[in-house]
């Protein structure tokens with residue numbers, strides 16, 4: 001619909017769910033942060049961020065299925081507000097206007113929703129205000145907001161190392177589909193890292209690309225999410241979700257993302273993932289969040 005002349009112009013940016021196809025914990029820094037080796041991709045599932053520039057003091061409105069959960073927390077703690085302020089704090093005048101976050105992704109769930117929102121804020125505010133912030137500065141602001149924010153800023157398949165700040169090109173990925181399932185229990189990232197007691201893994205050795213989803217999942221099967229065992233121990237529903245995804249027709253790999261609790265299944269195509277997602281919605285007796293569609 002065309003914008004009416006007296007309506008404020010709004011701008012939007014999608015904050016897509018981050019998926020760790022594998023996640024090796026390779027070491028620990030003296031400050032307690034863990035060194036990681038992870039192949040990260042993004043799914044079609046996304047929060048939507050809208051910015052309406054105006055002269056009114058900066059505000060954040062939370063909508064969408066998971067908006068109410070976040071509304072219980074202080075607005076100043078929201079990664080959207082923190083990202084907007086950090087990006088614009090060196091400017092002459094404080095940022096004003098209305099930000100609206102449609103929260104479609106479950107909170108504290110291993111798919112980096114908050115990190116994706118922070119990254120989307122940096123991209124959106126920089127674009128709308130034509131700040132022209134150099135990429136290195138955006139990445140450095142992203143790092144200050146959280147280990148997962150740099151990867152979400154790029155929002156493309158990428159190899160993530162260090163604590164999340166070292167980004168290298170990913171192998172060429174085949175088109176494929178994904179089912180995401182969250183059991184509804186929030187999982188604390190620090191608690192999962194703390195509960196991990198296995199030896200450190202090495203970096204994965206990957207080809208330059210995979211010709212098919214099957215070739216990719218054959219390799220991924222040999223790798224792991226090292227946070228999955230401690231997460232299953234702290235949140236037993238994760239094992240039930242993993243079994244349910246693994247039993248879906250056409251599922252090539254089921255695994256947990258990040259520190260959980262969201263798990264994913266990989267499929268040959270977005271269509272086969274959508275069919276499997278519909279089946280799971282009909283079968284499951286629980287109040288699980290289920291999303292199915294393409295890997296971007």
Ligand SMILES: C[C@@](CO)(OP(=O)(O)O)[C@H](O)COP(=O)(O)OP(=O)(O)OC[C@H]1O[C@@H](n2ccc(N)nc2=O)[C@H](O)[C@@H]1O
Nearest residue numbers: 032033034110111112146147148163189190193258259260
């Ligand atoms: C585990 C991962 C994998 O992609 O994903 P999520 O489960 O959050 O989606 C990320 O590394 C999470 O990144 P993010 O959620 O931004 O972490 P931060 O806010 O920076 O850190 C939260 C806490 O997690 C632990 N942490 C985080 C990252 C890291 N490389 N080592 C850590 O030990 C630390 O205890 C830290 O205090």
Ligand SMILES: Nc1ncnc2c1ncn2[C@@H]1O[C@H](COP(=O)(O)OP(=O)(O)O)[C@@H](O)[C@H]1O
Nearest residue numbers: 077078079107108109110111112113114115117
């Ligand atoms: N916009 C946001 N969306 C989600 N969580 C946020 C947001 N802003 C701040 N947070 C805080 O960040 C924590 C981690 O959220 P999230 O990024 O969804 O988890 P994860 O990193 O496990 O995927 C939440 O528990 C919440 O307190």
